[in-house]
Amino acid sequence: MKLRIAGTTYTGAVVDLRTRNVDGRTIAASISGQRCLPVVSCPEPPSVYAYAGHIHSSMGLRTRTALAAAARSRGYETPQDDAIAECRAQLAELECSPPELPAPVDPVPESTIDGLQEAVATHRGRLTARQAVGADDGAAQADLRDAATELSERETRRAAARETRELRRERARAYRDSLEEQRRLADELANLRRSARATLVDRCAEPFARAIEAVPGPDPDSPLDADPVTAALGVLRFAKTPAPVVLGADRFRSPTAASDCLDAPVIRC
Amino acid sequence: MLLVVTYSRPARRDLRNVCRAHEDCVVRQFGRAALFSGTEFGAFQALRLHEKHGLDVQIERVEPFEPTDAPTHVREAAKRYESREEPATPYERFASGRDLPDPDQLRGVDL
Numbered sequence: 317m318k319l320r321i322a323g324t325t326y327t328g329a330v331v332d333l334r335t336r337n338v339d340g341r342t343i344a345a346s347i348s349g350q351r352c353l354p355v356v357s358c359p360e361p362p363s364v365y366a367y368a369g370h371i372h373s374s375m376g377l378r379t380r381t382a383l384a385a386a387a388r389s390r391g392y393e394t395p396q397d398d399a400i401a402e403c404r405a406q407l408a409e410l411e412c413s414p415p416e417l418p419a420p421v422d423p424v425p426e427s428t429i430d431g432l433q434e435a436v437a438t439h440r441g442r443l444t445a446r447q448a449v450g451a452d453d454g455a456a457q458a459d460l461r462d463a464a465t466e467l468s469e470r471e472t473r474r475a476a477a478r479e480t481r482e483l484r485r486e487r488a489r490a491y492r493d494s495l496e497e498q499r500r501l502a503d504e505l506a507n508l509r510r511s512a513r514a515t516l517v518d519r520c521a522e523p524f525a526r527a528i529e530a531v532p533g534p535d536p537d538s539p540l541d542a543d544p545v546t547a548a549l550g551v552l553r554f555a556k557t558p559a560p561v562v563l564g565a566d567r568f569r570s571p572t573a574a575s576d577c578l579d580a581p582v583i584r585c
Numbered sequence: 586m587l588l589v590v591t592y593s594r595p596a597r598r599d600l601r602n603v604c605r606a607h608e609d610c611v612v613r614q615f616g617r618a619a620l621f622s623g624t625e626f627g628a629f630q631a632l633r634l635h636e637k638h639g640l641d642v643q644i645e646r647v648e649p650f651e652p653t654d655a656p657t658h659v660r661e662a663a664k665r666y667e668s669r670e671e672p673a674t675p676y677e678r679f680a681s682g683r684d685l686p687d688p689d690q691l692r693g694v695d696l
Contacts, residue, residue, distance in 0.1 A: 414640045488640050495592040495641070 317358040317560045317581050319343075329581045330571045331560070340564040340585035344370035347559055358581065361559035362389035368548040368555070372564035377544040379551070380517050383524055386555035387516040396512040403505040410501070412494050415487040423481070424474035432467040439463050520554060527553040531577060532567045552578045586612055587621040588645040589631050596638035603630050620647065655696065658686055 319326040321338060333343075338354075345351040347361055348369060361369060367382035439460035446453040517540075525539040531553055533546030542550060545565050552561055557580035564585045568574035571584035591597040597617045604614045610627045612620040621627035623646075634642045652660055662685045666676055680687050 417640075488643065491640050492592055492643060499592075 317356065317583075319357075319560075319583065320355045322354075330575045330584070331582070332571050332584045334584055338585055340370055340372060340562045340583075343583055343585060344562045347562065356560070358560055359558035362556065364389050364551060364555045364557075365559060365561075368551045368561075369559075370562040370564065371545055371548050371552075373545065375544050375548065377547050377551075379540050379542070379544075379547045380513060382548065382551045383520060383540075383554070384513040384516040386524075386551045387520045389556040390520075390554075391556075392516055392519060394512040394515040396508045396515065400505065400508045400512060403501055403508060407498065407501045407505065410494055410498050412491075412498050415491050417484045417487055418480050420484065421473075421477040421480045423477050424470055429467070429470055429474065432463060432470060435463045436460065436467055523554050524550055527551075549578065552580060557581075586623045586647040586649075587627050587631050588618065588643075588647045589621055589634060590618040590643040590645075591634070591638070591641060592617075592643065593638065593641040596634065596641040599634055599637060600642075603634065623647075659691065662686055662691075 317327065317329070317331070319331055321333070321336060324336075326333075342351060343354065343356065344365075346354055346356045347358060348365055349360075362385070364382060364385035367377060367385060439456060443453055443456040443460050446456050521539070528536065528539040528542055528546065528550040531546060531549035533549065534543065536542040536546065539550065540547075545567065549567065557578060560581035560583045561574075561578060562583050562585060563571065563574055568577065571582050574584070575582040589600060591600045600617070600619055601614075604611045604619055607626075607630055610622045610624060610630055612622055614620075621631055631642075631644045635644060662676075662680065665683075665685065666679055669679055677688050679685070
């Protein structure tokens, strides 16, 4: 590893920064690629570093999750892996952005149409009556024409309003179907990951127990009940650790002893 | 009545809040759905959720339903099927050979 802090460059598997008053959090963030400074050049840390990459006395640890990540760093696989990949791919493929809907249109009330139909019939009746007696039918014809035109306009608008309504409902339904599918897949993925985690934890129970015995710290009743720092050290000892571990707790005689015990590059802060 | 169904966590949370704050317009609450009263106030609360969460909130109008709203042959079929002797018989097999509508026939007819 190569580390540059305020003009000083450190190299080697063990770096002791206790005299430099550096915040371990910023170093850990640099190692994981969340920060650019200070510049740390080292191999990419596997996912277990997100849980145990920075060890300090006030840390918490989801031991089982961290242990599963450690097992992954060592290349452990589970029977659920194919299904997990499949599930992820399906989720990524799923199109779930809200669709464009046509603007809603106020429906044309049936009563309006009924009224207009009645008006057309009345005007038609009047026109027929006037024509039967040979009276002037100009006004009656105009009335009929106007009423018929309005009726046809309203009917067209009613049809358009119905169509828009159907279209809006169809698109909304398709969108909600995909949301349901997304929910189902997310549930399935969570279940698969839970059982994969359980499988991994189960399979590395023994090496983890040995690791807990080998790292300094109070002896827990059961390895999974170890305090966060001890558990994290056990996880790291078991995990493959190509990237530097940031150590902010006094558990080892020296940073070199820590590096030997964890079989990892160490930055002591 | 109005059926309000939510499709996202924030929408679901707000539905719960509305149900808690306006019990008077809530006929029934289910997990991520609720039945609002068919009043303008019920519509107002449903539309508030819709304004805020868009398509993550679905609103449907719900009509009351009584058994007599279904045609006699449908009611009769349900009644006879539920009093069958052999519980494992699927309806399709049960209906064939009896004077009962087959399921595809029922599927094709709007209520």
